[in-house]
Amino acid sequence: MKVRILILPKRGLLDPEGRAVKEMLLEEGFKVKEVKVGKVVELEVEEDTDIRTLAEKYLINPLVEEYVIE
Amino acid sequence: MKVRILILPKRGLLDPEGRAVKEMLLEEGFKVKEVKVGKVVELEVEEDTDIRTLAEKYLINPLVEEYVIE
Numbered sequence: 001m002k003v004r005i006l007i008l009p010k011r012g013l014l015d016p017e018g019r020a021v022k023e024m025l026l027e028e029g030f031k032v033k034e035v036k037v038g039k040v041v042e043l044e045v046e047e048d049t050d051i052r053t054l055a056e057k058y059l060i061n062p063l064v065e066e067y068v069i070e
Numbered sequence: 071m072k073v074r075i076l077i078l079p080k081r082g083l084l085d086p087e088g089r090a091v092k093e094m095l096l097e098e099g100f101k102v103k104e105v106k107v108g109k110v111v112e113l114e115v116e117e118d119t120d121i122r123t124l125a126e127k128y129l130i131n132p133l134v135e136e137y138v139i140e
Contacts, residue, residue: 006110021111021129030124034114040076041091044104054100059091 001047004070005055008038013064038065071117074140075125078108083134108135 009015015036022035041059045051051069060067079085085106092105111129115121121139130137 008110008112018111025124025128028128030119031116032113032119034112036112038110038112040078040108040110041088042078042104042106042108043102046101049100049102054095058095058098 001045001049003043003045003049003051005041005043005051005059006038006068006070007041007060007065008036008067010064010066071115071119073113073115073119073121075111075113075121075129076108076138076140077111077130077135078106078137080134080136 009018017037018035021037022032025032025035043051043054045054055067055069056062079088087107088105091107092102095102095105113121113124115124125137125139126132
């Protein structure tokens with residue numbers, strides 16, 4: 001099965017890349033209110049894979065990141 | 071409005087981070103067939119924003135990346 005994991009900085013935490021993108025887009029004339037930059041991991045795995053464990057143990061830093069499995 | 075842009079390496083192109091994650095997960099016993107690692111950019115912008123131009127001109131390298139707007 002195909003699984004997509006979105007990993008984003010937790011709200012309120014430092015997101016230097018998001019801030020840089022926001023500033024650049026504002027300078028270019030885009031009216032952006034907020035920008036967050038994170039990672040996406042697309043996996044093809046067997047049906048019985050424990051995605052939550054895989055994500056929490058190997059892909060995420062739970063102190064500063066949150067994730068969504070799709 | 072909120073927009074999410076997923077940016078992934080084009081199929082068949084080098085994805086060193088995806089390959090590293092795949093190898094590590096295989097070593098840990100997960101039966102993964104494929105792993106792709108890319109970026110997600112979440113934006114809050116005004117309704118009339120030309121997201122496609124914003125993405126193609128400022129966020130994407132069309133030679134090596136493909137993207138999806140959600």
